[in-house]
Amino acid sequence: MTTPNPLAGTGPRLSSSHGEGDAWWLFRGDGERREVPFPAAPPWRRFDRTETATGDGAPFPRPYLIGPDEVQVVNAALHLRRPLLVTGQPGTGKSSLAHAIAHEMTLDRVLHWPVNSRSTLQDALYHYDAVGRLREASLRRDVDGHDVDSTEPDIGQYIRLGPLGNALVPRERPRVLLIDELDKGDVDLPNDLLTVFEEGEFTIPELARLPASRAPVHVRTDDLDETAPLTRGRVRCAEFPVVVITSNGEREFPPAFLRRCVRLDLPEPDERRLRDIVAAHLGPDALEDVDDLLQEFLARRAEGELATDQLLNAVFLRKGGVNLDAISLLQGVLHRLGGGM
Template identity: 45%
Template sequence: MTNWQIFTGNQEPTSDWELPASPSWRPFGEKNQPGESRRKSRGETFQIVDENQIKMVNAALYLRRPLLITGKPGTGKSSIAYKVAYELNLGEVLYWPITTRTTLKDGLYNYDAIGRLQEVKLSEQNPQPLSKQQQKASLKQIEKYITLGPLGTALLPSKKPRILLIDEIDKSDIDLPNDLLTLFEEGYFKIPELVRLKEEVKEVTVGTAYNDETEELTAKDRTATIEEGIVSCKAFPFVILTSNGERDFPAPFLRRCLRLTMKSPNQDELVKIIEKHIDTDICLRDDVIKLIKDFIKKRNKGTLATDQLLNALFLIKEGKIATDDDIIRLINQDLGTVESSDD
């Protein structure tokens, strides 16, 4: 093995070093254009190995139903959304990560009420009364303070479904799944701040949750026109919700979703994933085959994710470490942490 360590700990400063190309699942720098979402590379690299996954995706598309995907971390739950977007040319995946504090309104839109109030107060300081045209123009300025969230953007009218990933829905407040029910059934929502002004301001142009400037299909939708404060879809969005199986959901919510359970890949499926991301020949090595088998045994007893195996194999392929190196044990720890003792 070559001396691959860039950082040596010898306290000698040096600029004479260079990093090799990054792993395919960690694309940065030259692998991404400015303004391009890094997550979308999953669509090109994710390997679907289960025919049932394909069937459930198609069923969700046909039935206009959300697809609830449950599985352990690292099984590719969220990657399916990017794979569908890539193959069906649906543009940028609208990403909505869920926390315990997330509310339905967070996903629909954000209104900067403080900024709007400050603008109104400044306009009131003008000693000259405003004409009707000026008053209407002033009211229309509300559009600068409203931005659609990922869920709200997904419901914008379009010929083909927009694609929305609601990640880790099981982390949500207990009310959020129920709050989504009506929205999934009706396919539209109102923005009260705009509805109140619909007589004076019929339409406004607001920002959306689209950020990827390189996606031709959806880059033009980084702003959207809303009429009379109502956002209503023409094509129901393709919605994927992911869950780690950490909680149960209300029965009405489950009835309105199609459900898919992601299984951890077996040895043959892992080999296909490794060939896609790392190299074809590396899977022929006896020491790597043994490493894969050991990984599966540990994974079935704990919480190891596939990318932890890929991390180790990337270093092995680069000729940096051997399969019996201590760093393999550290990378593939169940909790993904390394303890360091102080001298």
């Protein structure tokens, strides 16, 4: 099926050195105010998708291409109930793999934990808003300190499970958890995860201290408007979640952590796989007259780091009638990720 490109202009073309049509010139840099219609975004940059039963957040299957050897490794992690540690260069589809698994296995929405240098294990497990609960309690007293409302604020309203905590809530079918770029976190974070991964449970101390008569407590989850009942603050999974951990290889992980993971290294796609990716995202017709872009992309990738979605960007513009011969435009789209041009 042909995918029309909204950048293709049908009106009079501007007289310029680039030769693009009027639809290209959203911004002209001439200081004049004009109301221009925005073209449709590329398929991978659309954010108006509605949640579906497939859990991937898209109204149609997202194209994801993976080799048979890599599929074998994914299945090994699923059968062993072990985290899948996915490594590879940027743009090789590490994060998208979690969504592909959720889609094909008809699992719920992917739970996402993007890791940075300040991330801690508790961030992923739960958050307790003690200040908010204290403020609510103070509002129930008048200026003389007497109780206006004798009921105690429900502590469950002030606890929200994080993505990992939500993934461990017992369910009939497991959730998919994407732990993105774990190598950007603190050096001790992988070891902190080991106990949770091995035991499949954790305890919220603020709830464990409550008397037994207060059980269960309904806490908020990482899912919108959903709660989970917890007894004495204990969260223990019935089925270990499908955990996909991505890493750009910025540093090595401890052996104890690696031993508990199934490792998948996604190779950079070759020319044939790149053509398949372009066709999957933009339609088979997108492969016409893009041989020079493919060769330019491969040559630049051999000299420095490039991501596959940069090629998709270039092809999308080319199919919209944009002349990419201008050096500045081509370098802006196919720039090396290491910072050099």
